[in-house]
Amino acid sequence: MRYIQADWIYTLSGEPVKNGIIAVKENGEIENVFSFENFSKNTQVEKHNGSICPGFINVHCHLELSHMKGKVAEKTTLPGFITSLQSQRKASSEEIQTEIEKADSEMWQNGIVAVGDICNSDETIIQKKNSKIFYHSFIELFGFNPALAEEIFNRALSLSEKFGTLSNSIVPHAPYSVSKELFEKIKSCAQNFNKTLTIHNQETVSENDLYKSKTGAMALMLEQFKLDLSAWKNTGLNSLPSVIDFFPQTNPLILVHNTYTEENDIDVATSKHKKLYWCLCPNANLYIENRLPDINLFRRKNLKITIGTDSLASNHQLSIWEEIKTLQKYFPEIKLNELLTWACKNGAEALQLNQFGTIEKGKLPGLNLINSKGEIEKIL
Ligand SMILES: [Zn+2]
Incomplete structure (x- = not known):
């Protein structure tokens, strides 16, 4: 048994414990958390300066884009970002594999224990089989043309089979890139399982413009990609209320970005779906849109x-701690316990990973030390 003590233990299953001691079995399973007063003074402990929290859960990543680091200009808004991403040369498969491997080990070093990872290909399978990190892969579909829905969905089924026993589910990319027919296929497949789903949501203002009035930068971008919008009908509403019915209530749903989500969108979505999780990617939002979601509204x-x-x-990195630091900079009033709840407990719940997220008897959450310099040290 290891006994690990720090100035503060953020168990996330209760209030932080001052000078608490965690008893951990050889296999990393939590045996108990003791308050300082209730712990035998004769037992040898490892004492750390700083705070201990569970391993981080990164609910939104694209490991297969790791080779694109530093290649896309910042603050161009989403249509500019997508256009620039599409125009990049295709990297060699060696280069792609090397960068995937590097990104995976970077995340592990940064204290991340589980990842919800978006996939458009089989490129990450080898690394995921060998990784110390637990991955749930979201097999992501694009397809605005209703006539291609069947073909696109069948391709996703074959990709899902390639993942074999690696946890995965088939998901839509975004409200603006998936036809109603394709959404319906994803929905009827998801209803057979309780697996978590995800979608990029309201990442840019022009996504709402497209749904409200079929105008704006997103509509222009789709036309530039030679997509035929003539049969597509806008709803007159923002994008989230327009697509929320495509998601079965049985499956937890992670809405990613939410940069332009308004109060009415939240009211409609939460009245129709009871298992919603709202994912913040603050550093990516600042990179692409130079704006953050209305976090205090959330x-x-x-x-x-x-x-x-x-x-x-x-x-610039794959680190949940760096995301927390950005949130602390813009929202200094939010307490660390709340930020860690988002980064660990809620993420584990969203991905349905019971062993992670809190420091409690019987769990194997991993342990991160936030040291006195404010850096992360992985201690378990
Ligand atoms: Zn994304």
């Missing part, structure tokens, strides 16, 4: 907030 509405890094195409 807090007032008691939403389950989670944190993601997005990819190295839109971030």
Whole structure:
């Protein structure tokens, strides 16, 4: 048994414990958390300066874009970002594999124990089989043309089979890139399982413009990609209320970005779906849109907030702690216990990973030390 003590233990299953001691079995399983007063003074402990929290859960990443680090210009808004991403040359498969491997080990070093990872290909399978990190892969579909829905969905089924026993589910990319027909196929497949789903949501203002009035930068971008919008009908509403019915209530749903989500969108979505998780990717939002979501609105509405890094195409690192530091800079009033709840407990719940997220008897959450310099040291 290891006995690990720090100035503060953020168990996230109760209030932080001052000078608490965690008893951990050889296999990393938590045996108990003791307060300083209730712990035998004769037992040998490892004493750390700083705070201990569970391993971080990164609910939104694109490991397969790791080779794009530093290649896409910042603050161009999403249509500019997507256009620039599409125009990049295709990297060699060696280069792609090397960068995937590096990104995976970077996340582990940064105290991340589980990741919800978006996939458009089989490129990450080898690394995921060998990784110390637990991955749930979201097999992501694009397809605005209704005539191609069947073909696109069948391709996703074959990709899902390639993942084999690696945890995965088939998901839509975004409200603006998936036809109604494709959304319906994803929905009827998801209803057979309780697996977590995800979608990029309201990342840019022009996504709402498209749904409200079929105008704006997103509509222009789709036309530039030679997509036929003539049969597509806008709803007159923002994008989230327009697509929320495509998600079965049985499956937890992670809405990613939410940069332009308004109060009415939240009210409609939460009235129709009871298992919503709202993922913040602050550094990617600043990289692409130079704007953050209305986080205090989310807090007032008691939403389950989670944190993601997005990819190295839109971030300078893959670190949940760096995302927390950005949130602390812009929202200094939010307490560390609340931020860690988003980064650990809510993320584990969103991905349905019971062993992670809190420091409690029987769990294997991993342990991170936030040392006195404010850096993360992985201690378990
Ligand atoms: Zn993303």
